Amino acid sequence: MIEVIDKERCTGCNICVHACPTNVFDTTADIPVIARQGDCQTCYMCEAWCPEDALYVAPNADKAVSVDLAALKAGDVIGSYRRAIGWS
Amino acid sequence: MSGQIRRPEEIASGGGVREFRTDVLVLGGGPAGTWAAISAAQRGASVILADKGFCGTSGATAPSGTGVWYVQPDPAKREAAMASRELLGGYLQDRRWMARTLNQTFENVDQLARWGYPFHDDGVGFQRYGSVMGPEYMRLMRKRTKQAGVKILDHSPALELLQDEDGAVVGASGLFQQAGERWNVHAGAVILATGGCAFLSKALGCNVLTGDGLLMGAEVGAELSGMEFSNAYAMSLAEGSVTKTRFYDFAEFTDANGDPIPGAQSKGGRSVIARWLMSGPVYASLINVDPETQQAMRRAQPNFFLPLDRSGINPFTDRFSVTLRLEGTVRGTGGLRLVDESCATSVEGLYAAGDAATRELICGAFTGGGSHNAAWAMSSGYWAGAGAASYARTRRVLAQPSKVIRAGKAALIEQSQRGYDPLAVTQAVQDEVFPYDRNYFRSELGLKHSLERLDRLWRKVESADKASVLHVAQSRQAAAMVATARWMYRSALERDESRGMARRVDRPQQDPGPRYYVRSGGLSEVWTRRDLQQPEARVLEAAE
Numbered sequence: 340m341i342e343v344i345d346k347e348r349c350t351g352c353n354i355c356v357h358a359c360p361t362n363v364f365d366t367t368a369d370i371p372v373i374a375r376q377g378d379c380q381t382c383y384m385c386e387a388w389c390p391e392d393a394l395y396v397a398p399n400a401d402k403a404v405s406v407d408l409a410a411l412k413a414g415d416v417i418g419s420y421r422r423a424i425g426w427s
Numbered sequence: 428m429s430g431q432i433r434r435p436e437e438i439a440s441g442g443g444v445r446e447f448r449t450d451v452l453v454l455g456g457g458p459a460g461t462w463a464a465i466s467a468a469q470r471g472a473s474v475i476l477a478d479k480g481f482c483g484t485s486g487a488t489a490p491s492g493t494g495v496w497y498v499q500p501d502p503a504k505r506e507a508a509m510a511s512r513e514l515l516g517g518y519l520q521d522r523r524w525m526a527r528t529l530n531q532t533f534e535n536v537d538q539l540a541r542w543g544y545p546f547h548d549d550g551v552g553f554q555r556y557g558s559v560m561g562p563e564y565m566r567l568m569r570k571r572t573k574q575a576g577v578k579i580l581d582h583s584p585a586l587e588l589l590q591d592e593d594g595a596v597v598g599a600s601g602l603f604q605q606a607g608e609r610w611n612v613h614a615g616a617v618i619l620a621t622g623g624c625a626f627l628s629k630a631l632g633c634n635v636l637t638g639d640g641l642l643m644g645a646e647v648g649a650e651l652s653g654m655e656f657s658n659a660y661a662m663s664l665a666e667g668s669v670t671k672t673r674f675y676d677f678a679e680f681t682d683a684n685g686d687p688i689p690g691a692q693s694k695g696g697r698s699v700i701a702r703w704l705m706s707g708p709v710y711a712s713l714i715n716v717d718p719e720t721q722q723a724m725r726r727a728q729p730n731f732f733l734p735l736d737r738s739g740i741n742p743f744t745d746r747f748s749v750t751l752r753l754e755g756t757v758r759g760t761g762g763l764r765l766v767d768e769s770c771a772t773s774v775e776g777l778y779a780a781g782d783a784a785t786r787e788l789i790c791g792a793f794t795g796g797g798s799h800n801a802a803w804a805m806s807s808g809y810w811a812g813a814g815a816a817s818y819a820r821t822r823r824v825l826a827q828p829s830k831v832i833r834a835g836k837a838a839l840i841e842q843s844q845r846g847y848d849p850l851a852v853t854q855a856v857q858d859e860v861f862p863y864d865r866n867y868f869r870s871e872l873g874l875k876h877s878l879e880r881l882d883r884l885w886r887k888v889e890s891a892d893k894a895s896v897l898h899v900a901q902s903r904q905a906a907a908m909v910a911t912a913r914w915m916y917r918s919a920l921e922r923d924e925s926r927g928m929a930r931r932v933d934r935p936q937q938d939p940g941p942r943y944y945v946r947s948g949g950l951s952e953v954w955t956r957r958d959l960q961q962p963e964a965r966v967l968e969a970a971e
């Protein structure tokens with residue numbers, strides 16, 4: 340399921356709010372928030388469409404897990420799907 | 428873009444409702460819906476496409492990618508392609524539809540190449556014209572749909588169809604999910620391209636696919652066909668969502684002790700795995716794959732490896748626990764019955780394409796996943812778009828229909844009983860359709876027991892008061908899933924044999940008598956009927 344929006348990278352473009360098929364994100368006055376994590380279908384499409392590699396979807400579809408954002412960034416895991424499909 | 432495009436119009440707004448007028452309304456923006464919209468627009472129709480999610484990411488194809496039934500127009504190759512799955516499909520296919528699907532798919536794939544889809548040959552046979560990457564394909568389809576002049580409404584689930592006094596479908600009504608407003612689209616024709624029903628199983632991309640189009644169709648009296656072919660289960664990492672099954676052809680399946688499970692295979696031995704999963708974990712490992720092939724596999728299906736990499740699993744050396752998730756009719760073949768080559772349903776003004784329609788015409792009784800469904804989605808979408816556009820032209824004279832009737836019932840009309848909790852109803856349906864011993868391995872007794880509970884659930888749904896704007900989309904989804912489960916199981920009872928994916932443990936044999944299709948429909952009272960296969964459709968068993 341979707342686990343993080345990286346505040347450092349996110350520009351607040353709101354692409355993810357539109358692109359998520361199950362309407363998981365909400366806009367705010369600032370950057371979007373994960374408003375309905377339970378509706379996430381773990382499809383990875385938000386990651387593919389985020390131009391800033393600011394989102395991370397964990398592989399566990401059935402329950403939320405904790406993730407270490409710093410490690411994901413250090414290991415280039417965040418953004419790896421976009422690279423794999425040739426979108427970055 | 429040409430300057431001559433007919434555009435839909437917004438004719439009124441206020442009080443939380445926006446009204447539009449268009450020639451053709453397409454519900455659903457996966458491959459079937461986008462091809463339909465483009466095809467209708469190319470024929471001079473104004474077109475609105477409304478998607479529950481986001482056209483370009485939503486539906487089964489966008490996050491998954493698909494093999495496509497793409498065969499060179501060489502008569503021998505085409506003949507072999509048609510013959511190759513007839514046995515598996517229980518000879519319920521129709522050669523005429525297979526041939527035209529092969530033709531149309533060939534043209535549409537060429538069109539994709541001309542539009543700039545980056546087809547390339549990887550030399551190992553995993554990529555080529557015969558497969559498309561989901562994100563790339565559907566991003567391109569969104570762009571081409573917009574360029575065709577189609578107005579796209581995202582996050583706009585359709586809730587119900589609109590009819591005129593004669594019963595013809597003249598539009599639909601839905602929700603702007605993010606704004607909380609309602610929309611009404613008045614249209615000359617409506618195409619249901621809302622995909623199949625996977626019961627919120629979290630199979631890849633499938634949680635938007637809850638049978639909404641089947642419910643909307645049934646509410647105006649449309650007939651369904653092949654709903655017994657609805658128990659596709661697909662493999663994923665136990666806790667993951669990526670139900671991409673092709674590479675499991677390389678898998679060895681083992682039990683908790685690491686011993687091979689006899690007869691377990693992704694293809695041809697999946698039921699063995701399902702049985703095993705009822706009592707314990709099943710592990711997979713992709714064996715004997717050389718490094719060069721491993722690299723080609725990674726390039727061909729990056730999404731297969733994504734959850735594995737992120738879980739720290741090397742599938743070529745490690746054993747990892749797998750499960751089978753229900754994909755229902757998505758990789759099954761049942762859906763709305765089509766009555767002619769324009770993909771018209773049995774109700775005037777209403778068309779169906781892709782997984783919302785029956786795919787028995789090209790797949791028969793066997794799963795349409797793997798290549799046929801993708802070919803069907805683009806072909807049937809293309810035909811439905813053309814059919815709806817020409818039908819809509821005949822309706823243009825009727826500027827304003829005299830009276831518009833809202834066809835939706837469950838969760839949409841005021842009634843005395845309290846509204847239902849959509850999550851509780853969803854859970855109750857899932858309890859009937861997820862378990863392998865109920866749906867994978869069906870029996871008369873099991874089906875009847877499930878149907879008793881499902882019928883009770885439906886009576887509750889049908890007599891409940893309308894849902895608030897906050898819950899209406901979820902409530903309609905839940906209603907659609909209850910209805911779909913009932914058509915599935917009633918059809919499974921009607922088919923008193925095992926054929927293709929519709930296996931009955933108590934009727935293991937295929938009936939040697941005349942072949943028939945199981946039609947179904949109805950809501951308060953579910954009905955089924957057997958229609959004999961027409962002689963002209965019949966495929967030659969000698970072809971095997």
Ligand SMILES: Cc1cc2nc3c(=O)[nH]c(=O)nc-3n(C[C@H](O)[C@H](O)[C@H](O)COP(=O)(O)OP(=O)(O)OC[C@H]3O[C@@H](n4cnc5c(N)ncnc54)[C@H](O)[C@@H]3O)c2cc1C
Nearest residue numbers: 455457458459479486487494585622781782797798800801
């Ligand atoms: C993991 C996976 C792999 C697959 N691989 C293959 C393959 O290799 N080859 C193959 O041939 N097939 C494959 N399939 C099947 C194939 O993906 C589908 O047949 C295909 O996506 C059908 O296209 P569609 O446009 O009919 O439906 P979808 O692509 O599912 O799109 C349906 C659309 O309708 C929208 N919608 C739903 N309800 C509403 C509503 N109420 N109002 C408005 N919009 C609505 C949804 O948001 C969605 O965008 C696979 C399926 C899965 C799940």
Ligand code: SF4
Nearest residue numbers: 349350352353355389
């Ligand atoms: S798409 Fe990425 S950058 Fe844009 S708002 Fe979403 S997380 Fe931020």
Ligand code: SF4
Nearest residue numbers: 359379380382383385
């Ligand atoms: S993984 Fe899919 S469902 Fe989940 S937030 Fe991202 S786009 Fe939405």
